[in-house]
Every structure is written in structure tokens, then in C-alpha cells.
Amino acid sequence: MLEVREVTKTYGRTTAVDELSVTIHPGRVTGFLGPNGAGKTTTMRLLLGLERPDAGKALVNGRPYRALARPLHEVGALLDAGAVHPGRTARAHLGWLAAAADLKGTRISQVLELTGLTAVAGRRVGGFSLGMRQRLGLAAALLADPRILILDEPVNGLDPEGVRWIRDLLRGLAAEGRTVLVSSHLISEMALTADHLVVIGRGRLLADTPLTALGDGPLEDAYLRLTEQSVEYRAGDR
Numbered sequence: 067m068l069e070v071r072e073v074t075k076t077y078g079r080t081t082a083v084d085e086l087s088v089t090i091h092p093g094r095v096t097g098f099l100g101p102n103g104a105g106k107t108t109t110m111r112l113l114l115g116l117e118r119p120d121a122g123k124a125l126v127n128g129r130p131y132r133a134l135a136r137p138l139h140e141v142g143a144l145l146d147a148g149a150v151h152p153g154r155t156a157r158a159h160l161g162w163l164a165a166a167a168d169l170k171g172t173r174i175s176q177v178l179e180l181t182g183l184t185a186v187a188g189r190r191v192g193g194f195s196l197g198m199r200q201r202l203g204l205a206a207a208l209l210a211d212p213r214i215l216i217l218d219e220p221v222n223g224l225d226p227e228g229v230r231w232i233r234d235l236l237r238g239l240a241a242e243g244r245t246v247l248v249s250s251h252l253i254s255e256m257a258l259t260a261d262h263l264v265v266i267g268r269g270r271l272l273a274d275t276p277l278t279a280l281g282d283g284p285l286e287d288a289y290l291r292l293t294e295q296s297v298e299y300r301a302g303d304r
């Protein structure tokens with residue numbers, strides 16, 4: 067379980083997260099939505115201990131990330147697929163993480179297979195497409211078989227086969243009772259993947275709702291209604 071309790075995070079004069087409280091439950095895929103700059107990535111970084119809140123608490127299984135005894139075993143994350151040393155091979159990248167988490171080498175082959183990267187495991191990451199990097203980021207997130215996953219726009223750059231693959235993967239992980247928090251701007255994709263939605267705007271909670279409670283119309287319409295007052299960056303109307 068992930069808990070954000072009355073969290074505020076500011077950067078200078080920008081309030082990225084504003085007294086946000088929300089709980090992400092296991093056993094379902096929770097889609098994390100909001101306009102550009104809404105505070106989604108910041109919230110995820112707070113949960114992962116990469117930022118400190120100015121006020122409130124961000125908790126993983128009831129504890130701050132830094133207090134977790136075996137963090138990679140509890141929570142896997144994909145934040146920035148580009149944050150991999152370009153000179154390393156995919157297998158070496160995972161090997162480095164596996165060593166840090168005290169994992170067996172066989173698990174590396176398993177996650178490479180699971181993410182469809184076995185054939186390119188010996189290639190340097192610098193030559194990878196965005197979709198391949200996303201797959202590698204997912205392989206890293208899944209490495210220690212964590213019960214919680216935090217994924218920031220994992221569908222970015224994936225081809226249609228990859229999009230369907232990740233949809234099935236995330237739904238399968240949730241069906242196993244895991245906690246899956248996934249941000250995306252692809253609303254139609256979230257309509258197919260998520261069971262539950264958390265929508266934020268300007269760092270504040272706009273909705274925390276089962277997908278089914280949003281009615282029968284296109285999810286995009288419901289989303290745009292929810293966020294219309296919170297869009298910070300809007301293209302000019304002609």
C-alpha cells in the first residue's frame with residue numbers, strides 16, 4: 067500500500083504538491099492522471115524517497131522509503147527510462163542492480179525474457195530506442211519481484227504490441243494482489259488498463275474513484291471535465 071498524507075512540496079515559489087492525501091490500494095491498477103505540471107512525478111518521487119516533503123508523509127507499507135529494510139524488494143519503480151548509463155549493456159545494468167539488491171543472476175534472465183529483451187541483452191543501452199529503454203526500466207522495476215510498482219508514463223514510446231503487452235502485464239500484477247500505480251497522459255489506454263483513477267491538478271486531489279463510477283461516456287470527457295480548472299499550460303484558442 068502507498069499512502070500520501072497531507073503532503074506539500076514546494077520548489078521556490080512553485081507548489082508542486084499541495085496538501086495531497088491519497089491511498090493507493092493493492093489488487094488493482096491505479097491510473098495517476100493530471101495535466102502537465104500537476105505534480106504526478108513529484109508525488110512519485112516523494113513516495114520513493116527522492117524528495118523530502120515540506121509537510122506531511124509519503125509512506126510505503128506504512129513507512130518512509132528510507133526506512134525500508136529491503137527497498138527494491140518492496141517497491142519497484144520506473145521514473146526516467148533515460149537514466150541508465152549508455153555504455154552499459156542491458157544485462158550489465160540489471161546485473162549491477164541485482165548485486166545491489168543481493169539477487170541471484172537467474173532473475174536477470176527471467177526479467178529480460180519477461181520484458182522481451184533477451185535478444186538485445188548484450189547490446190549497449192546507448193543504442194536503445196525509447197521503447198527498449200522503457201522495457202529495460204520495467205525489467206529493473208520487476209527485478210526483485212516487489213509487491214508494489216510505481217511507474218511514471220511506462221507506455222511512452224512503446225509500439226502497439228508493447229502497449230498491449232504492458233497492459234496485460236500490469237493487470238496481471240494487480241490480479242496477483244500487487245499495488246500498481248501508473249501515470250499516463252494516454253487516457254484511452256488508461257481506460258483499458260486501470261481499475262481505479264487518481265486525478266490531480268495543481269498538486270491537489272481532483273478525483274479518487276473507481277473507473278466504473280465515471281459513467282459510460284468516453285473517459286477523456288470525464289477527465290477533461292475534472293481537470294478544466296487546473297490546466298496550467300494551455301495552447302492558445304486560435
Ligand SMILES: Nc1ncnc2c1ncn2[C@@H]1O[C@H](COP(=O)(O)OP(=O)(O)OP(=O)(O)O)[C@@H](O)[C@H]1O
Pocket residue numbers: 077080081082100101102103104105106107108109
Ligand atoms: N526539481 C524541481 N525544481 C523546480 N521545480 C520543479 C522540480 N520538479 C518539479 N517542479 C515543478 O513542480 C510542478 C509539478 O511537476 P511534476 O513534474 O511533478 O508534474 P507532472 O504532473 O509529472 O507533469 P508532466 O505530466 O508534465 O510530467 C511543475 O510546476 C514543475 O515545474
